[in-house]
Amino acid sequence: SSSIVPLPAILRKFFYHFPLHTYPPIPPPQPYGAQATSPTLWISPPRQHFATDPSANVLSADVECLKWQAYLALRGVSEVALRWDVNPAGAPGARLPALQVPGISRSVLAAREIPTWVDAKLGRDDDGNEFEGYLDAKARDESRAWVALLEGAVHAALILHNGQPPSESAWTALLWSPIQSAPSSLAALLTPPPPPLSGLTSLLPPYGERISPSNIQLQYQTAIVSLSDRLGTDKWFLGSSGPTALDALIFAYLHTLLNAPGPLRIEVNKRANLVAWELRVRGIVQPAFHIASRS
């Protein structure tokens, strides 16, 4: 009717048989946790997430995710929701964990942005402290060495025991390891790098990786003994007055090791101070998290 050119009557009569209905707008589905007022941490699933009472275990089975959970809890952040139904490809950098912050923007932060967010939330800047929460510069520097130890020898032992059964025999290893076109994560972790299974000087093309489980086990045992000796009876590692980033990392590894296959768990269980320390810190970390609800 508002058209400049009037519609012919015959067409109007024809269109009468095809009325136009306008339906009300359909609102888009609510984003998961859109109404949440607490931050949501996307993590890898906990070890027993199929248990009858899934809320009982909110600690991720992945060391990296657990490290950041511990960091948040030890920095004093509480009431953090958890999700583990997110594909890592959907997180920033295609890696978990990621932190979805509440608010209008509902932005998702990568792991490296979490400390900055925590500083802003708590209104203080622990990492800006000259010693990063450690006792002094010497302790701060020593923390770097402990990080190297954990992310080296201990992590290698975790990867080894979570993968194929270790074997000292080259022939047995040949049965277990398929032809690997891409280097394994151990190749990028061990120094010096493992030689090929077929031999470095062999005329055969390089095949597989020759990992020495006994060497990895030896370094792992030494690392655990050293951790225990260094902790002693201190409340926090390196004698700090409060929890630090190193404590978060150590908790992540200890908790994972205590839920790992036999040889790894047994070695930690021999050290009563480490077991007691992990139990105490778990009591701080676990209550800070709850499973996000779909509302």
Place this chain on the structure above:
Amino acid sequence: MTEVTLYVWPSPFLEPHSLAALLLLQLSIPGHFSIEETANPDTSPSGQLPYLRHGAVTVASFAAIAKYISRSKIAGHVDVDAHLDATQRAQCTAWSALVEAQLGDLVAYTFYAIADNYTNFTVPTLSAHMSIPQRYFVPGRLRELHRPRLEAVGLWDVSSFGGDGEGGDGDDEKGVRGVGVGGIAGGGVSGKGGGAKRKKNEGNMKMAFVREKVLETARRPLSLLSALLADRPFIFHDRATTLDILLAAHILLLTSPTLSSLSSQTNPQNLTLPCTPIHALISDSFPTLEAHARRVYDTCFPHGYAAAGLTKGKDEGRVGWNYDGEEGLSGDQDPSPPMA
């Protein structure tokens, strides 16, 4: 008395654990061991050098060797870590992990990632000790072994910025052609015309960026270790420990890679490392580390390596027992037969 024989890479060692094992044994059991230089790590139970034979026992890896020697009852044995308390031993373990990881990356970067060094030093050095045909493919295999880790830590950037666009990822077993982290090797860009000039400017910028990235990566662990050492002669007390030995081995390879004074033979090829950016960094900014390395070496060989009386032992063939670090012996057979 059964002799201890240490099997290491030929000098210059190119691999810090071989040098560290040599220094450790010289401090722990001086005069009670011999060395055998071999370019065939497949004879080792772990496929890596160094390894040690003591009678029927074979021990592979530096950590296992250190543990075995510390518990051994060889005549004249000195435990280099005996004066450390439990906390210091724990600190020693942690710092050793940092040295092996981060300084080990710098050593591997120096010998394998920098194209000029790999072509003009590493390959000729290794090839001189290998027979045909191993000399044509083993250096390349070693380079590829180090590549995943160096890529993971950002110390591998084999990018082509040659003037004619050639170069690429040189996998030529006879030597990489002027690429790699050539920003520091000084791989020049040649060409004609304005396009070549633009490429040259881009290449120079990339060289400078890569150089700064590498130096920044090197500066971090060196700063930590320099602060740890401070102005003391050794890290703990007044004697060298396993940590001092490990640190010195890495610094020596970064600052004095030819180690002509350590070699029992002259360096017939008169090889030198063409590109030593990390050596320059250590000398300029961390001289205490260089002095510490030299001090440890002088402690081990006060009259020089040749005068130490280390003789090359003979390969006695296969042995039947491997030491796995536990009390007693594992009883596992050495799985790898000796290579011819």
